[in-house]
Amino acid sequence: MARSRSETLVQREAKSDDLSGYLVTVLDPTSAASEAYRTLRTSLLYALVDDTPAKVIVVTSPDYSAKGKSTVCANLGVVLAQAGKNTLIVDCDFRRPVLHELFGLHSTRGMVDILVGEHDPREDYQEPLPDSCLKVLAAGTPPPNPVELLGSRRFSEFLASVREEFDYVLIDSPPTGPVSDSAILATQGDGVLLTLDAKKTRKGDVRRSVRSLTAVGANVLGTVMSNAKKQRRRNKIARAKIR
16 A cells, blocks of 8 residues: 555654654644644735735745754645645755755756756646645755846746746745845745744844845745744744734
């Protein structure tokens, strides 16, 4: 009998070097962490940008030292799909892509290959969960010029296309640190979710991230705090705030 994707992820969770164990909304949907992601989903469903729903959401963080950016993006995509929303998750962190590892997928072809090639993007969509509204587009071949690809006309055309095809598009972006990738992505999305690590993210880094995003006209929807304690229990996501 063929095993489902969720069963495969459960078996892989025991491996310390396997990121699929962070997909808590699949592995333990009744946990406090999964409930927190559903709360975040509800906030996002009611988030408006110029009186219209925010459909293309960029997920970023102040730097790479605070883990959780891609985890939030992946789990948020899962709970949106569980609510019946046709959802696409796109790995645009071309420098350190991990979304494919979270879902146990391949990254031989993906977003980069679409931007430099001529084939239909739908050929590279992957469906990580059975009977789900969720699709994932991996980063693909590592490029020498991430900024140029993200700022290209072809990437803008791709976003315009998937905006019509999906209810929600979640973009896993590089951090807002020394590279400009996140600023470019933020200008093309409807809003930005800034993920913070309660143990590692400093207030000064948060302020700098918000300033860099607002400087390019990005709409910062809110913040998501990970690695925080709440009622003596540690959750993957303990607090989510969306304006």
